[in-house]
Amino acid sequence: MCIAHKISRVLPAALLAGLALLSTPSVGSAERGGLFDWFGSSWFGPPTRPPPPAAPPPARPPREFATPGPLTATGPIVNDTARYLAGLQPPAGSPIAALTREDGWAGHARFFDRAFGELDRTQLAKIRAWSAATLQPRRPTMFYMFSGPDFLYADAFFPSASIYVLAGLEPVGQIPDLMRMPRGTIGPALGSVANSLHSVLSFSFFITHNMRSELSTGRLGGTVPILYIFLARAGKTVRGASLIALDAEGVEQPDGPAVRSAAHGVKIVFSGAEGRDQTLYYFATDLADDSVGRSGFLKFAERLAPADSLLKSASYLMHRPAFSRIRDFLLTHSASILQDDSGIPLAAFDRQKWQLQPFGRYLGPVDVFPQNYQPKLSELFARGNPSPIDFGVGYRWRPHESNLLLAIHRGPNTAGASPTP
Numbered sequence: 001m002c003i004a005h006k007i008s009r010v011l012p013a014a015l016l017a018g019l020a021l022l023s024t025p026s027v028g029s030a031e032r033g034g035l036f037d038w039f040g041s042s043w044f045g046p047p048t049r050p051p052p053p054a055a056p057p058p059a060r061p062p063r064e065f066a067t068p069g070p071l072t073a074t075g076p077i078v079n080d081t082a083r084y085l086a087g088l089q090p091p092a093g094s095p096i097a098a099l100t101r102e103d104g105w106a107g108h109a110r111f112f113d114r115a116f117g118e119l120d121r122t123q124l125a126k127i128r129a130w131s132a133a134t135l136q137p138r139r140p141t142m143f144y145m146f147s148g149p150d151f152l153y154a155d156a157f158f159p160s161a162s163i164y165v166l167a168g169l170e171p172v173g174q175i176p177d178l179m180r181m182p183r184g185t186i187g188p189a190l191g192s193v194a195n196s197l198h199s200v201l202s203f204s205f206f207i208t209h210n211m212r213s214e215l216s217t218g219r220l221g222g223t224v225p226i227l228y229i230f231l232a233r234a235g236k237t238v239r240g241a242s243l244i245a246l247d248a249e250g251v252e253q254p255d256g257p258a259v260r261s262a263a264h265g266v267k268i269v270f271s272g273a274e275g276r277d278q279t280l281y282y283f284a285t286d287l288a289d290d291s292v293g294r295s296g297f298l299k300f301a302e303r304l305a306p307a308d309s310l311l312k313s314a315s316y317l318m319h320r321p322a323f324s325r326i327r328d329f330l331l332t333h334s335a336s337i338l339q340d341d342s343g344i345p346l347a348a349f350d351r352q353k354w355q356l357q358p359f360g361r362y363l364g365p366v367d368v369f370p371q372n373y374q375p376k377l378s379e380l381f382a383r384g385n386p387s388p389i390d391f392g393v394g395y396r397w398r399p400h401e402s403n404l405l406l407a408i409h410r411g412p413n414t415a416g417a418s419p420t421p
Helices: 013-022 076-085 095-101 105-134 151-157 186-203 208-215 224-233 289-295 297-302 321-333 375-383
Strands: 072-074 141-145 163-168 237-246 252-254 264-271 277-284 307-311 334-339 354-360 403-409
Touching: 072 076, 076 095, 076 224, 076 237, 095 105, 105 151, 105 186, 105 224, 141 151, 141 321, 151 163, 151 224, 151 307, 186 224, 224 237, 224 264, 224 277, 237 277, 289 297, 289 321, 297 321, 307 321, 321 334, 354 375, 375 403
Parallel strands: 141 163, 141 307, 163 277, 307 334
Antiparallel strands: 072 237, 237 252, 237 264, 264 277, 334 403, 354 403
């Protein structure tokens, strides 16, 4: 594969391979959705480059319940588990506290202290300050499509949402039950989770196929442990979690080994410093047109609209006809859309309905997406006097090279809502 020398100095080769795969028109729907952004920073130094995928990923999100585990979890032990996984000390009286003596946990905690501390200093704190000054008013629901389990940035941009709806191809996995894991297995499992996050924090992009391979098995497999970690490191208290699935009408039901669904998910109830209950949904589901209409996901999300939507490093998928349904859904059911240039193309926004405000710099797409350059977007940034942003986001992840577009709907989409799933 020939990769431009200029870009090869910026992104690791395996990630460029993933980007090139996504830019190929002939790939299947799951491959087209294969690269989602988990934003971090490059402060770990030269990363170890992971090998490119040896085989194409499956055409649909994997079936859940490869191994048995709890379907629900409630009570203080849920938050204690999240803190333990995040490298934070559980309360002294918790049964989880004894597990901090497991081999590897102290190093795990030190690594996460450094990693998340630096991430907050260089990125998340700046985003929170920018959001507080810029994103008003806010809606009760927040949509983040093509997100993977990236709660950190959903929370940084939209900390006050009552309901978060995230969707990607990464498998849901199981609710962690540390007390049932054989002694001696927790340390290696923590190492696997930390390793998957190391590549996220080092590269700022992640190839979904690689993540599915790393997190598809085991008691700490899937995205639920990662969501626990992000919630705990964001200062949240996790109240409860349950595995769910959607039927074709978008009705939420308990998941289980016998449940057939095109949208398996997890529902996590948590609270922040204010003590108010908030709900996080993550669904493993295909958002391409040939799947999303049958999964019930859009019907589920419609009942929670209108929403504030976030899109970043979305592989320019909604520039393609094959993702027109999710694009049109967001345009119809969003009160505001905050995105980088890889989200909804500028041409899809009706200027009579949307007020558009650019931020940062539009330098065009990285070289592996040359077909997605938007001349009209370049003109908007040139004449719109965009305010600078001091954090990085998207494929041009370096500070002062990133772009954001805030689109605010002028019509009835801007009304408040009291959503009920």
